[in-house]
Amino acid sequence: MHHNEQDFITSILKNAQRLLIISLIIIVGFAFLMLDMANVLPKVFSDSDNKIANIEQPEVKAKNDFWSPPDISTIKDEAKKELVLKGKDLIQNTAKYFGPKGSVAHTSNGMNCQNCHLNAGTSIFGNNYGSVASTYPKLRSRSGTFETIPKRINDCFERSLNGSGLDTLSNEMLAMVSYMQFIGSDVERGKKAKGSGLKTIPFLDRAVDPEKGEKIYAAKCASCHMPNGEGQLTQEGNSYTYPPLWGPNSYNDAAGLYRITNFAKYVKFNMPLGSTHESPQLTDEEAWDVAGFVNTRQRPQKRFPKDWPDISKKPIDHPFGPYADAFPEKQHKLGPFGPIQEYYANKSQK
Ligand code: HEC
Numbered sequence: 001m002h003h004n005e006q007d008f009i010t011s012i013l014k015n016a017q018r019l020l021i022i023s024l025i026i027i028v029g030f031a032f033l034m035l036d037m038a039n040v041l042p043k044v045f046s047d048s049d050n051k052i053a054n055i056e057q058p059e060v061k062a063k064n065d066f067w068s069p070p071d072i073s074t075i076k077d078e079a080k081k082e083l084v085l086k087g088k089d090l091i092q093n094t095a096k097y098f099g100p101k102g103s104v105a106h107t108s109n110g111m112n113c114q115n116c117h118l119n120a121g122t123s124i125f126g127n128n129y130g131s132v133a134s135t136y137p138k139l140r141s142r143s144g145t146f147e148t149i150p151k152r153i154n155d156c157f158e159r160s161l162n163g164s165g166l167d168t169l170s171n172e173m174l175a176m177v178s179y180m181q182f183i184g185s186d187v188e189r190g191k192k193a194k195g196s197g198l199k200t201i202p203f204l205d206r207a208v209d210p211e212k213g214e215k216i217y218a219a220k221c222a223s224c225h226m227p228n229g230e231g232q233l234t235q236e237g238n239s240y241t242y243p244p245l246w247g248p249n250s251y252n253d254a255a256g257l258y259r260i261t262n263f264a265k266y267v268k269f270n271m272p273l274g275s276t277h278e279s280p281q282l283t284d285e286e287a288w289d290v291a292g293f294v295n296t297r298q299r300p301q302k303r304f305p306k307d308w309p310d311i312s313k314k315p316i317d318h319p320f321g322p323y324a325d326a327f328p329e330k331q332h333k334l335g336p337f338g339p340i341q342e343y344y345a346n347k348s349q350k
């Protein structure tokens, strides 16, 4: 009897202890949920568009001012300074070295990296390289692999410059990588520089309208990029004063700018030339529609069969199927994007 009573008491105590632990877990869990709903907890970031699930971190929040690159003239080691300057030169004058009349090789379309990565890749929201040193190598869903900086540079050579990649051990590659590493050297590993890459603009609630875009193009772009989009060569003819936007010398249909969201974001805050994120000249609608016009013109086609090994990771505006959803290819190319985004948002909640 005495013995049983003791057992009984111990068992009550044990149960009470369990109950206490369980309640604690519930309370703590609930507190985290509330914090999360209030957006207090850090979010796990993905690439700018929801569906490129990379390992990325929130932007550097501590400083409120935008990223700016350190000054190359402060590099003390002369050999290093020379290499970094050479990398900058290659980014600004790529065609001089690798264009159709290039002095090193004829392996690209005559565009310069700087045509799309403004001011040698240092302009705020001008598709700059501020986060390259801090985030590569990184997992990219397009290739399904960890990509190094040289691999990413060669991606742009093969797609945006519609050419072939450089030998990754070449001096030119080393120089470009050194330049990107130097200008990103103040950015904490794993963090994104504030104002790097492109700035997001809201989706339209309709599909983009290439016909409206054609009028915008004629009024605001054709004076420099020419009525047929072919751009204007310099007098020496070895590079462009105004780069082409479509036609045989433009970026191919596997390039980043061929995704309409990238094009719209780029032009909204950078074009017509002289626009910035602080003084945009196009409305969101104009940026989307002109993107629709330019990206429905003729351009080089190039297939990369190994792209997107997991089709469910394709960005919603990837213009080529197959897709992990039932929306038609045309809607993926020109929108409306809201319903596609919603579909994936609902899916990921389940
Ligand atoms: C026709 C436009 C265009 C040209 C020319 C171009 N790029 Fe790009 N590049 C892009 C776009 C757009 C992106 C972003 C693509 C995306 O996120 O899908 C990009 C991304 C990159 C990135 C990755 C940036 C990051 O933060 O992840 C690097 C590095 C890069 N380009 C290097 C180069 C180099 C080097 C050249 C010249 C050999 C070059 N690019 C030429 C359009 C271009």
Ligand code: HEC
Pocket (backbone or CB within 6 Å): 112, 114, 115, 116, 118, 119, 216, 217, 220, 221, 222, 223, 224, 225, 241, 242, 243, 244, 245, 251, 257, 266, 267, 271, 272, 273, 282, 290, 294
């Ligand atoms: C005053 C001349 C000018 C006007 C007007 C202008 N651009 Fe540009 N654009 C340029 C120059 C110059 C570059 C290359 C910048 C560099 O290399 O620094 C460029 C680059 C571009 C690029 C990236 C490179 C490429 O060829 O793919 C795109 C896209 C672009 N412009 C689209 C537009 C659109 C769309 C408009 C109209 C809304 C427009 N631009 C109006 C001068 C202009």
